[in-house]
Amino acid sequence: MLFDDVTAEIKLLKTKTGEIDSIEAQKPTDGLRDVPSQAGRKWSGVFHQVPSQGSISTINKAVVDLKDQEQTIIGRLIGGSLQLDIISIVGMPGLGKTFLADRVYRDPSITSHFHILAWCCISQVYCKKDLLLGILACIDPKAQYSEFDEDDLAHKLCKHLRKQKYLIVLDDIWDTEAWNALKISFPDDTNGSRILLTSRHHGIIGESHHLRPLDEEESWELLQKKLSITIEGGYPVELSVLGRQIAKNCNGLPLSIVIISGILGTLDQGRWEEVAERLDSNSKIGATEQCKSILELSYEHLPYHLKPCLLYFSAFREDQEISVKRLMCCGWLKDLCERRNQRALKN
Numbered sequence: 001m002l003f004d005d006v007t008a009e010i011k012l013l014k015t016k017t018g019e020i021d022s023i024e025a026q027k028p029t030d031g032l033r034d035v036p037s038q039a040g041r042k043w044s045g046v047f048h049q050v051p052s053q054g055s056i057s058t059i060n061k062a063v064v065d066l067k068d069q070e071q072t073i074i075g076r077l078i079g080g081s082l083q084l085d086i087i088s089i090v091g092m093p094g095l096g097k098t099f100l101a102d103r104v105y106r107d108p109s110i111t112s113h114f115h116i117l118a119w120c121c122i123s124q125v126y127c128k129k130d131l132l133l134g135i136l137a138c139i140d141p142k143a144q145y146s147e148f149d150e151d152d153l154a155h156k157l158c159k160h161l162r163k164q165k166y167l168i169v170l171d172d173i174w175d176t177e178a179w180n181a182l183k184i185s186f187p188d189d190t191n192g193s194r195i196l197l198t199s200r201h202h203g204i205i206g207e208s209h210h211l212r213p214l215d216e217e218e219s220w221e222l223l224q225k226k227l228s229i230t231i232e233g234g235y236p237v238e239l240s241v242l243g244r245q246i247a248k249n250c251n252g253l254p255l256s257i258v259i260i261s262g263i264l265g266t267l268d269q270g271r272w273e274e275v276a277e278r279l280d281s282n283s284k285i286g287a288t289e290q291c292k293s294i295l296e297l298s299y300e301h302l303p304y305h306l307k308p309c310l311l312y313f314s315a316f317r318e319d320q321e322i323s324v325k326r327l328m329c330c331g332w333l334k335d336l337c338e339r340r341n342q343r344a345l346k347n
């Protein structure tokens with residue numbers, strides 16, 4: 001493709017994007033609620049962008065519906081007492097707590113029930129001011145609050161939430177300290193407002209819902225769905241027995257299945273047996289150790305040039321959104337992208 005053609009393509013894309021924006025602006029909003037994303041941006045009920053779990057096309061294909069779990073949480077959020085209630089989704093790392101909370105948060109029965117929805121990712125290391133700014137950004141994306149101090153922000157948040165039926169998701173909470181720092185901003189106007197927490201630890205605050213691991217069929221379903229995205233032509237039927245064995249040895253942990261699918265997707269199919277054997281030999285160790293071992297396996301199988309990428313990303317906080325601009329400040333990553341782009345253009 002010539003440089004002029006590329007320029008013309010970019011111009012065309014810009015025009016198309018402008019057209020889509022103007023159609024979106026004119027669209028009637030009846031029956032559609034804007035759901036604040038986890039990063040505080042608004043996203044529409046029609047053109048769903050799923051904040052942390054990948055692109056929508058990938059997500060739709062690779063979801064294992066845990067309707068029983070979803071309905072239990074939704075029931076607890078919508079039903080029950082009018083007093084402010086706190087529900088915690090509890091379980092080990094990688095079990096799918098954030099995934100479940102996200103599914104519930106976007107469910108139409110939830111988005112139509114609450115007046116205000118906000119998502120805040122807490123993590124092990126957090127800054128109270130950033131948490132408050134994050135929640136406020138979900139509620140009032142256009143406002144500029146960064147100049148305010150923590151007390152002002154806590155007060156402003158409380159004012160926004162007063163008399164409103166709200167749902168705040170506090171994802172990945174590690175201790176009661178984080179909860180104590182925020183709770184003053186959550187008024188109880190006995191109108192059915194709710195706080196939904198996710199945590200690896202039981203008993204931090206509120207009633208715990210212990211998330212269950214995937215069963216054997218669900219594990220196999222997730223592995224197949226993930227692989228049908230990465231492998232052209234879908235899942236190889238002749239490898240079903242091996243695939244089932246691999247899925248079973250992930251012990252119902254979605255994170256392990258996701259990582260394993262990444263490894264299998266890039267590996268020659270003749271080598272799947274090696275992966276199955278390695279998992280088999282690990283099946284007696286604890287789930288956390290097993291997950292670490294799967295991560296190690298995934299690192300071993302990464303192409304040489306991607307190994308530093310993985311190490312680089314591990315320097316960021318879990319579930320943190322990373323801006324492309326920030327990534328481009330990293331010299332070798334910029335080089336890597338440019339080289340890939342040049343190769344793509346040549347092809």
Ligand SMILES: Nc1ncnc2c1ncn2[C@@H]1O[C@H](COP(=O)(O)OP(=O)(O)OP(=O)(O)O)[C@@H](O)[C@H]1O
Binds near residue numbers: 053062092199
């Ligand atoms: N039901 C499911 N269907 C498809 N993918 C899932 C499902 N549950 C979890 N996953 C995937 O498994 C991975 C781990 O899930 P998630 O991040 O929600 O775990 P977590 O319990 O929140 O872990 P942590 O304690 O580290 O925060 C993610 O890639 C997620 O997309």
Ligand SMILES: [Mg+2]
Binds near residue numbers: 171
């Ligand atoms: Mg999580």
